[in-house]
Amino acid sequence: MEGSKSPQGDLILRTLAMPADTNPAGDIFGGWIMSQMDIAGGIRAREVTGARIVTVAVESITFIKPVRVGDVVCCYGDVVRIGTTSVTINLEVWVKPSMNSASAAGNKFQVTRAAFTYVAVDDDGKKKVIQR
Numbered sequence: 001m002e003g004s005k006s007p008q009g010d011l012i013l014r015t016l017a018m019p020a021d022t023n024p025a026g027d028i029f030g031g032w033i034m035s036q037m038d039i040a041g042g043i044r045a046r047e048v049t050g051a052r053i054v055t056v057a058v059e060s061i062t063f064i065k066p067v068r069v070g071d072v073v074c075c076y077g078d079v080v081r082i083g084t085t086s087v088t089i090n091l092e093v094w095v096k097p098s099m100n101s102a103s104a105a106g107n108k109f110q111v112t113r114a115a116f117t118y119v120a121v122d123d124d125g126k127k128k129v130i131q132r
């Protein structure tokens with residue numbers, strides 16, 4: 001499966017894939033990647049809504065290529081819909097390969113994409129209208 005030619009959206013988060021984030025085969029857990037995406041999307045959703053937010057849905061998550069220890073993981077986000085109480089953000093994860101990897105000479109490539117939806121909530125965790 002091929003990724004895009006270039007990242008869509010703004011760079012929101014960069015981090016490093018660590019040995020503690022691997023499965024027994026030595027690749028990075030998909031759940032860890034999803035967590036980074038949720039953090040990145042949450043940062044963007046808070047900026048857009050100016051409110052406390054919760055994740056309500058994750059759609060169409062696709063893992064395109066594996067992530068390896070030492071890769072620099074970059075999450076890009078693009079706000080695609082602002083509703084009454086919710087905001088949907090397309091998130092893409094790209095990696096810059098580790099200096100030790102065989103593909104170290106290569107450019108960054110896309111590993112994951114998904115659409116995350118967040119709902120603005122009040123102090124009691126009830127949905128609230130997004131002020132625009």
Ligand SMILES: CC(C)(COP(=O)(O)OP(=O)(O)OC[C@H]1O[C@@H](n2cnc3c(N)ncnc32)[C@H](O)[C@@H]1OP(=O)(O)O)[C@@H](O)C(=O)NCCC(=O)NCCS
Pocket residue numbers: 054055056057082083084085086087117119121125126127
């Ligand atoms: C998010 C939550 C506050 C929504 O409460 P609710 O009163 O049931 O809200 P609604 O069903 O009316 O949906 C609210 C908004 O979310 C959207 N939404 C709800 N389910 C959705 C789904 N599966 N996919 C996309 N959007 C969804 C609705 O379209 C609506 O958006 P809009 O107001 O912009 O039109 C409530 O479901 C909740 O607290 N969920 C748990 C959140 C959480 O703990 N997340 C972390 C998980 S670890």
